[in-house]
Amino acid sequence: MELLADTDRPPPGAEPDWTVPQRHNAYSDADHRVWVTLYDRQAEILPRRACDAFLHGLDALDLHGAGIPDFRPLNEKLGALTGWRVVAVPGLVPDAVFFHHLANRRFPAANFIRRPDQLDYLEEPDVFHDVFGHVPLLTDPVFADYMQAYGEGSLRALGFGRLPNLARLYWYTVEFGLMETPAGLRIYGAGIVSSRTESIFALESGSPHRVAFDLERVMRTPYRIDDFQQIYFVIPSLQGLLHATLEVDFAPLYAKLSGAPDFEIAALAPGDKIFSRGTQAYARGRVRQHA
Numbered sequence: 001m002e003l004l005a006d007t008d009r010p011p012p013g014a015e016p017d018w019t020v021p022q023r024h025n026a027y028s029d030a031d032h033r034v035w036v037t038l039y040d041r042q043a044e045i046l047p048r049r050a051c052d053a054f055l056h057g058l059d060a061l062d063l064h065g066a067g068i069p070d071f072r073p074l075n076e077k078l079g080a081l082t083g084w085r086v087v088a089v090p091g092l093v094p095d096a097v098f099f100h101h102l103a104n105r106r107f108p109a110a111n112f113i114r115r116p117d118q119l120d121y122l123e124e125p126d127v128f129h130d131v132f133g134h135v136p137l138l139t140d141p142v143f144a145d146y147m148q149a150y151g152e153g154s155l156r157a158l159g160f161g162r163l164p165n166l167a168r169l170y171w172y173t174v175e176f177g178l179m180e181t182p183a184g185l186r187i188y189g190a191g192i193v194s195s196r197t198e199s200i201f202a203l204e205s206g207s208p209h210r211v212a213f214d215l216e217r218v219m220r221t222p223y224r225i226d227d228f229q230q231i232y233f234v235i236p237s238l239q240g241l242l243h244a245t246l247e248v249d250f251a252p253l254y255a256k257l258s259g260a261p262d263f264e265i266a267a268l269a270p271g272d273k274i275f276s277r278g279t280q281a282y283a284r285g286r287v288r289q290h291a
C-alpha cells in the first residue's frame with residue numbers, strides 16, 4: 001500500500017504514534033448517513049456470505065447505531081472481549097507504526113469517511129473499511145491473537161527486509177481471506193466484507209482462482225490494490241490460520257523465499273490444493289471499491 005506520508009514524520013496535530021482524536025462530534029449528518037447506507041447494504045448481503053465470527057462480532061459491537069461509531073464506547077465493548085481497541089489515525093500510516101500498534105492490540109482506524117459519490121470506489125481505507133471491515137473479527141479471541149502475532153512478526157520481518165512477504169500475508173488473509181466451513185466458503189477478509197461488489201464476486205464469480213492457504217505460497221504471490229483479486233486463499237478455520245503462522249520459524253522461511261521466484265498472480269502453482277479453478281475472464285481495470 002502506498003503511504004500518504006513521504007516521510008515518517010506524523011502530520012500536524014498527530015501524536016508521535018500517528019494517533020489523532022477521533023472528534024466524533026465533528027462528523028456531519030451526511031457523514032453518518034454514508035455509514036448507515038454502507039452498513040445497510042452490507043447487512044443485506046453478508047448473511048450466508050460472511051463467516052460466523054464476523055457476524056457475531058458485528059452484533060456484539062452493535063456497530064449499526066445511528067451512524068459512525070464513537071470509538072470510546074466501542075473500545076469499552078471491544079476491550080472487554082479481547083483487549084483490543086481502536087485508535088484514530090488520519091489515514092495510512094508508516095509500516096513500522098502500523099505494526100507497532102497491532103503488536104500492542106491497537107487497531108489504527110481512519111477517522112474520515114468517504115463522500116456519498118465514493119460509495120463504490122475509494123483509493124484508501126476510510127472509517128467504514130477499517131471499523132466495519134476489520135473490527136468485528138477482533139472480538140474473536142483466536143483472530144485477536146493472530147492480529148497481534150502478525151504485528152509482532154512484521155516488526156521482526158522489517159529487520160530481515162522481508163516486509164513485502166508479510167504484506168502479502170496480510171493482504172491474502174486479513175484483507176481478502178476466505179474460509180472453508182461446512183456450509184461452504186465464507187468471507188473473513190475486511191477488504192471483501194466492506195465491499196458490496198467484492199462480497200459477491202469473491203464467492204460467486206467464476207473468474208478468480210480459489211486455492212487452499214499455504215504460508216509460503218501466499219508470501220510468493222503478488223497482489224493488486226486497485227481491482228478485484230484474481231486469486232483468493234482459503235483457510236480451514238481461524239485456528240488453522242493462527243497455527244499456520246505461529247508455529248513457523250520465519251528465519252529459514254525467509255532464507256527459502258530469498259531464492260524463490262514470485263508466482264504469476266493469475267496462475268495456479270504446483271502443489272496448489274484447488275477449491276475452484278478460475279477462468280480469469282473478469283475484465284481487469286474496472287473501478288472497484290478499494291475495500
Ligand code: HBI
Nearest residue numbers: 091092093094095098108167170
Ligand atoms: N496504515 N492506517 C493504516 N491501515 C493499514 O491497513 C495499513 C497502514 N499502513 C501500512 C499497511 N497497512 C501495510 O503495511 C500492511 O497492509 C501490510
Ligand code: FE
Nearest residue numbers: 125175190291
Ligand atoms: Fe484494511
